[in-house]
Each structure stands twice: as C-alpha cells, then as structure tokens.
Amino acid sequence: MKSGRSIFWVVVVAIFAIYILRTPLGILSSMFFMPMDKLLFISHSIPPVIMWALLGISIGLIYGSYIAIKKYKLNFKLLLTPVGILVLFISLTLLTSFINRKWFPNKGLTAAFENAYSKGILAVEKEQYGVAANYFREAYQLDSENSKLSSLATIYKKMADEKCEQYNSANKPDLKYIPNAYYNFTAALTGKFVPDVCN
Secondary structure, eight states: OHHHHHHHHHHHHHHHHHHHTHHHHHHHHHHHHHHHHHHTOOOTTSOHHHHHHHHHHHHHHHHHHHHHHHHHTOOGGGGHHHHHHHHHHHHHHHHHHHHHHHHSOOHHHHHHHHHHHHHHHHHHHTTOHHHHHHHHHHHHHHOTTOHHHHHHHHHHHHHHHHHHHHHHHTTOGGGTHHHHHHHHHHHHHHTOSSOOOOO
C-alpha cells in the first residue's frame, strides 16, 4: 500500500516538475529532435516514423549486443557489427537525401513548405501565436535554405524590436508577450533554439 502511494506521489511530482519546466524542456527537446528529424529526412513520401523506427532498431541492436556480450562474456569485437550497421544506415540516409534533393527535387516537399509557411502567417494574423511558431518550425525543417524564411524573419525581428521599445516606453509590461511572440517567430524561422526576449 505504501509503495503504491509512493509511486503516485512520484508521478504527481514528476508531472508538476515537467509542467513548471515545460519551456526549457521544450527548447532542449527541439535542440535534439529538429536536427535529428532533418538528418533522417529522405523524401516527403516516406513517413518520418519509418526512419525513426529504423534508427531505433539500429540503436537497440547495439544495446542488445552489448548486453549479450557482457552477459555471456563474448569478444567485444562483435559490437563492431551493429555499430557498422548504424553508421551504414546514417551514411545511406544522408547520401540518399542529398541525391534526392539535388537531382530529384520533390514537388510534394515544396507544396508542404508553402502550406506550412502560409498557415504560419495566417495563424499570426489570427493571433494564434503558438500555432504560428509551430508552422514556422515545420517550414524551416522542410526547407531551411528557402529565402522566404529569412525575409519574414527580418520583418518579424524588426516588428518585435519596435513593439518591445513601444511597450517599454509606455510602461506596459503586461503587453510584452506580443514582442516575445514575434521573437519566437524569428527563432522558429531561422532555426534558433532560444528566442530573444523583450526586457
């Protein structure tokens, strides 16, 4: 009975801690998952979950081999095989992605980028700031080198600076969430993990 209560309170405290630290945890998560998602991208026609599953299988194969080697006291050289499979998987993924982007431009990818980009702007107009930032991150992930992203980021950065200065001059700290939202858009559009803040 006591162990059940202990587990319950551990879960409650963990949920509370995650809620309190949701912003830094979200930033840390994006620092890992966004580059990895981009690394594993081959084609818009291949669902990302498949590539993540293959990566997970490769890593699991290394971990399982390590446990088996320790348990049965095998030669650690056997670990080279699963490690080689992981290296080969990543190398082939990068090579295929490069060839696909260079010689076989994906129209579906372009359409997906335009869709995310347009929906992001529309969400800003509707003052759906969190939704807009997510769309801009998706657009950046799809085509980080698109000039539309840097152009819009420059506009939003200027707007954020102007609004920040305006609210500081008018002594309206309760409105600083607006320039902070635009700083967040700028970060999402440029792949920056930590956005600027209106002080």
